[in-house]
Amino acid sequence: MEVKQQIPQASSYRLEKTLNGTKAYESIMPYFTTITKTPDQVHQLGREMLKKLYPEVLEIARSVTKQTNNDTAKELFIKRLNESDMYFTDKPFHANESDDNAHKLCSSVEGAKKYCPKRWEAMQNWFAEARRVNNQIVITVSDQ
Numbered sequence: 001m002e003v004k005q006q007i008p009q010a011s012s013y014r015l016e017k018t019l020n021g022t023k024a025y026e027s028i029m030p031y032f033t034t035i036t037k038t039p040d041q042v043h044q045l046g047r048e049m050l051k052k053l054y055p056e057v058l059e060i061a062r063s064v065t066k067q068t069n070n071d072t073a074k075e076l077f078i079k080r081l082n083e084s085d086m087y088f089t090d091k092p093f094h095a096n097e098s099d100d101n102a103h104k105l106c107s108s109v110e111g112a113k114k115y116c117p118k119r120w121e122a123m124q125n126w127f128a129e130a131r132r133v134n135n136q137i138v139i140t141v142s143d144q
Contacts, residue, residue: 088125093118
């Protein structure tokens with residue numbers, strides 16, 4: 001016999017008082033950061049860093065894209081940063097690892113290792129990074 005549990009809709013819950021988003025954010029921020037600043041201080045720091053670093057980023061974007069116009073350089077730089085070969089691999093994936101047939105050949109562990117080795121390697125790198133970040137989060141939360 002299969003038992004299905006119904007998830008109540010949010011409208012079925014009643015709150016005794018209105019939630020305060022600002023206070024909630026202040027109370028959870030220490031769990032996700034290692035600093036002892038208020039949200040307003042973090043926001044102000046972000047604005048200061050943006051003012052300082054944004055011109056440097058534009059300079060890098062112009063250099064990488066070989067464009068002199070800031071808007072064009074920024075657009076092309078963002079596009080480049082979002083290309084898949086920028087993540088967890090040092091070389092672009094081979095064509096056969098990205099074509100229509102790749103999904104069929106590489107959808108199992110064995111197939112991925114054999115037919116899509118660069119993608120497999122990139123996934124292993126991603127898993128390692130995810131585990132590393134997850135371990136840091138656990139340590140940060142448990143130290144509170």
